Amino acid sequence: MTNIAQTYRLGDREVARIGYGAMQLAGPGVFGPPADETRAIQVLRDAIEAGVRHIDTSDFYGPHITNKLINKALHPYPQDLIIVTKIGARRDAQGGWLPAFTPAELTRAVEDNLRHLGLEQLEVVNLRCMFDVHQPAEGSLAPQLEALIALQSRGLIRHIGLSNVTARQVEEAQRMTPIACVQNLYNLASRQDDALIDTLAAQGIAYVPFFPLGGFTPLQSDRLNDVARTLNATPMQVALAWLLQRSPNILLIPGTSSPAHLKENLAASELVLTEDVVGVLNNIGA
Template sequence: MTKISQTSLLGDRSVRRIGFGAMQLAGPWVFGPPKDPDAARAVLRRAVELGVNHIDTSQAYGPDVVNELIAEVLYPYPDGLVIATKVGGSRDEQGGWIRASRPEQLRATVEQDLQSLRLERIDLVNMRFGVGGAEPDTVPLAEQLGVLTDLRDEGKLDLIGLSTVSADIAKAALEITPIAEVQNAFSIANRTDEPVVDLCRENDIAYVPYYPLGSAFTGGPEALAADPAIASVAAKHNVSASQIALAWLLAHYHRMLLIPGTSSVAHLEENLAVDGIQLDDDDFAALDRVTHLGAPGL
């Protein structure tokens, strides 16, 4: 029987391993205000009441909409709350994703995060790659991370992370500056990022999977529920297939931190119950037979 630890380290911060991804608090396609602002506020309040102390957001969510909601509901922030953001992408007037990875753009995004979140220093900023199409980014990695290290030295951020990154870029980044987390697509049904997970293990870096329940392109939670191996383990523990998929992630690496997102209090409470699930050897053997489905990056 594998007992899942409920806390782990994000950099030097102790956080509950199930946090909250705030992306879904924006409108459709992560653009504009939420359909139900009161429900969005209720989810944020309930998350903190239930012990969540790691919230992942971005200035591009809305843009600014999600950051402003977080500040409206939670400021002044409770002691120990870790807020993580990301830079490298922005939105056009129609809500399309565009690259914003030049040094002056990275600095401007951090400044916008500080303003909209009402912070003097952001706990963690992820450098996000691959935004704005398939064309390679021509800005050197050293310049991008150099801006973030400058901002860290100025006291405007504390920890630096990476998002949507290959193992080679992650290794190169580690030669430039300490890295607190990697945030990539990974799930029980999409294990293609295992080399990066292994790199994080070797360097004792937190790994934060996005699409932890798969993406819309791979069927999401419905596809997980249809998988016979996941369904059988879920029935054994009298929980949902999604809860088993999240529990598997927690058991996969002791510094795996989850940020499942939702705009529903009931769904939030279901997600946070996952750290009470104890998987045994038979469960892991069954879950190793899960059909692996690839998932595209954000």
């Protein structure tokens, strides 16, 4: 059996390794208001009551919708709650994703996040690389990081993270400033960041996979389904448990707009996979 560490450091604080991603609180396509605002607020409050202390959000979810919901549901915030936000993108009138990547745009984004969340300082701000909207692409992040470092010096943010980045960009950023976390696409079937995860683990830096369950196209695998049946768990619980056991520095932020689904996601932390089961699951992405 493999034991799962229950907490890991994010910035300079320890958090439970399963948090909550607020993206799904917005409307379809992460655009517009939720179908049921009351239920969205209840999900956030249920997460806090269950012990979640890491919420991932962004002002470009909605836009502005999730941050305003978080503020309405949870403010004044628990002292030990870490709210992590992302900047670097914006939405067009149809909900398309566009870069908002200049130093001036990044500064406005931080100010907007502060206002909509009702905070004086953001705990962690992830710079999302937007050289390619949908996947990591090489290019220097120096101008953008300089803007964030300036905002940090003003006391508007505490820690800087990265999202949608390459290993080379992580190295460049670390030459400029400490990096609290990296948030990239990673799950059972998309394991291109294996080496980066191990490098960050050796450095004591959190890795936060987005789309841990496949995102808009959920994971589909007969082997995953078979394992789930033998463990009396759901396939998505097994996929989350695999991530927890993949490396101790992985922090999860599965999202949902359903209180029942939230409870199911959090229960994945209790699922322990044998080495044989892990071997079967490892082959899904091979």
